[in-house]
Amino acid sequence: MPNIKDVANRAGVSVTTVSRIMNNRGYISESTRKKVYDAMEELNYHPNEMAKSLYTKKSNLIGLILPDVSIPFYAEEAKHIEEALYMNGYKLLLCNASNNCIREKEYIAMLQRNQVDGIIIGSHTLKLEEYTKLKLPIIALDRFLGKDIPVISADHTQGGSLAANEFIRLGCKNVIQFIGNTQVATPANEKNSTFSEIMKNNNINCVNIEFPVNFFSFENYLPFIKTALDANPNVDGIFAVDTIAFAVIKELSFRNLKVPSDVKIIGYDGIAIGSIIAPILTTIKQPIRDIANSAVSTLLYLINNDSTIVPSDIKLPVMLSQGQTT
Amino acid sequence: MPNIKDVANRAGVSVTTVSRIMNNRGYISESTRKKVYDAMEELNYHPNEMAKSLYTKKSNLIGLILPDVSIPFYAEEAKHIEEALYMNGYKLLLCNASNNCIREKEYIAMLQRNQVDGIIIGSHTLKLEEYTKLKLPIIALDRFLGKDIPVISADHTQGGSLAANEFIRLGCKNVIQFIGNTQVATPANEKNSTFSEIMKNNNINCVNIEFPVNFFSFENYLPFIKTALDANPNVDGIFAVDTIAFAVIKELSFRNLKVPSDVKIIGYDGIAIGSIIAPILTTIKQPIRDIANSAVSTLLYLINNDSTIVPSDIKLPVMLSQGQTT
Incomplete structure (x- = not known):
């Protein structure tokens, strides 16, 4: 069976270089990598990582x-x-x-x-x-x-604060905040509490609407949003994660409500697909x-x-x- | 060190049941699973799968x-x-x-x-x-x-055919088909050739616009689509994968072109997020x-x-x- 020395000889490089490529450490030029991979293939060399793992405990x-x-x-x-x-x-x-x-x-x-x-x-x-x-x-x-x-x-505290201050600047008076289930212990809850507090301190009406736990299926979004909008017909600002915000825009278009003149929307997350969807969502971008x-x-x-x-x-x-x- | 028999005894089930849970085969009720996992934990039992793999070669x-x-x-x-x-x-x-x-x-x-x-x-x-x-x-x-x-x-042949016949039924005369790079050997190329052929046989003008290889970055979509629309101002139908179709809708809205009255769009893929984006995309759904x-x-x-x-x-x-x- 071929070993690492055979590979190094065949490729015309040092054993250290082969080892660095195998362990993916340090810079190795693409041409050297290619030489080493070609040599491995020609020799049909496949080091068994599982056997190595039992030995190194990694x-x-x-x-x-x-x-x-x-x-x-x-x-x-x-x-x-x-x-x-x-x-x-x-x-x-x-x-x-x-x-x-x-x-x-x-x-x-x-x-x-x-x-x-x-x-x-x-x-x-x-x-x-x-x-x-x-x-x-x-x-x-x-x-x-x-x-x-x-x-x-x-930094969700910063995120909640940025969104709240934007709604204040825009003059919104009746805001809905869609929030994740508060039973889940996540730093994202700070976004919601910060947002609510700033709204309260500025005498802006803010309704928090909480999702069920693990509310991930897109098909559940629209019925949930319909109920929220029916219960809050005077809403003029909505804060929600991007995917919920897209569904809100869709539901508002069914109701012939105009975004942003009737209702202003701020998303949260900044997911990549947002860049190709119309209208362009104003959103708080997380550094994913x-x-x-x-x-x-x-x-x-x-x-x-x-x-x-x-x-x-x-x-x-x-x-x-x-x-x-x- | 505890073994599988100790786990079975502790949980009050057979060794076969423990083994089936560990190998995730056959139906085992959630309550039995819970008993077995509790027993494994109480005994701190963690069979080493890597050692087993070396033995079983799996x-x-x-x-x-x-x-x-x-x-x-x-x-x-x-x-x-x-x-x-x-x-x-x-x-x-x-x-x-x-x-x-x-x-x-x-x-x-x-x-x-x-x-x-x-x-x-x-x-x-x-x-x-x-x-x-x-x-x-x-x-x-x-x-x-x-x-x-x-x-x-x-079945991409069926997909190309469904889309083509829909554009014919709708009376489109100048259609753009955005297609993947034809250097990539994929069955999806059959969708494009079927679509083009049906268009040709029905005397409908069909322009194929080919993406570069591995055209995945959303930020590249809009400049590419702008060029295509500039070169084909009379377009009344567009066929493209869903994400490109979303970007097309966005670009058409910048140009004050109405969908579907000015331009009809059929997507391809049927990705889940499409269900929350307005307008609802007509699309050929792949059974993902x-x-x-x-x-x-x-x-x-x-x-x-x-x-x-x-x-x-x-x-x-x-x-x-x-x-x-x-």
Whole structure:
């Protein structure tokens, strides 16, 4: 059976270079990479990573548990997380928890059996102690999962404040805020409380409408929004995540209400597909790529340092992106 | 160290039941599952799947290589594939090829080193012989990757025909068809050729506008569409994948052209987010979940049968979904 030296000889490079390419570390030119891959193929060389993992106790596998990867925000997070892991020589095991605590538990047990080096969790169906008792490096994506589990998120206080001040500037008097289910322990709740408080302090009527837990299926959006609009016919401003905002625009068009002259809309998230949808949504952009990169670098810090110091939570700045709906 | 018998005793069930839960096979009630997982936890029992894999030569890992998981169509495919694999006791390693052949090659080498049991490929940056020489069960998602690699796709001939006949019924005379890059060997090319042929046979002017290879970035859509519309001012019908169709609607609104009275639009794909975007797009729906399920079941057939019979390609029916853009 060929070994790494045979590959190096065949490619005319050093063993160190082959090793760096295999472990995806350090800069290697594309032409050198090609030479090494060609040599590996000609020799039919496939180092067995699983055998190596048993020896090194490292699998270079990272688990990512998301509620539903087909939701645009999560799809973008998954893309950027996979990209950041790839650049650091790690592979991604993707799990959709699908709002099911049995399934999330099975995934976590499965990830442990497969000896993943760490887990990034953006789901939240289990009790907090289920997460804290895991003996694995864990990062929480926009969730409070327990003491000692670092949380990476956007600065939602800033997000709520930016949106509230924009509605004040625009002169809105009756605002609806669609909010996630408050049973879910997420930093995003700060957006809602900040927004409500600023509205109250400025004597603006603000109705909070709360979604059921894990309200991800697009087909449920319109009936839910209809009910909210029926109950609040005087609304002149609406604050909601981008996908809900798109559905609100659709429902308002059925009612012959004009955006922004009758109702002003501010979204939240800044998902990429927004750039091709008319009208252009005014929205608070979360730095999705930066959140993914910070989650990966914090997780790799936990994996590579046997330290008892827990990295602090990270809050990344958001920004208001002006569109045609305000 | 606890073993599977200890878990079965603790949970008050048979070893077979524990084994079925661990391997995720057969129906087990949620209450039994919970008992078994509780027992595993109380005993801190984590069977090492990697050690087992070296022994059984099966990892229960499947690689999925997609161009970009943040594109809605691919995000939905990834979700349904992960779901189908989970139901069959397999785990998903997700790879974004990002239109880069070096990276796709590295992924395939990585998947082989990790002893995946099979690969589902929806990307296409390598030469065909790179795929056919792999000694692994492979399924191609909507791509021709080489002899003996089964292709799972929608029936694009039916899709092209449905759209063409709809434009004829509506009386369109100058149609633009946006098409993927024809260098990519995909069954979706049949949609374009069928559409063009029916247009020609009915004396309808049809301009094909071809995208660059791997044209995935939303921000590139509008400049590209502007050029196409400038060159074809008399257009009264446009056929394009859903995301391009959304961008077309946006560009037409800038030009004060009315949809559908001035220009009729038919999309292709039927992505879920379309249901919350106004106006409702008339579109040809691909059966995304059925495609995912067929890809997984065909791959599992290849993995579990040492047969030399290659399963046939599978073409799944599409349907026209009537919206407000025609």
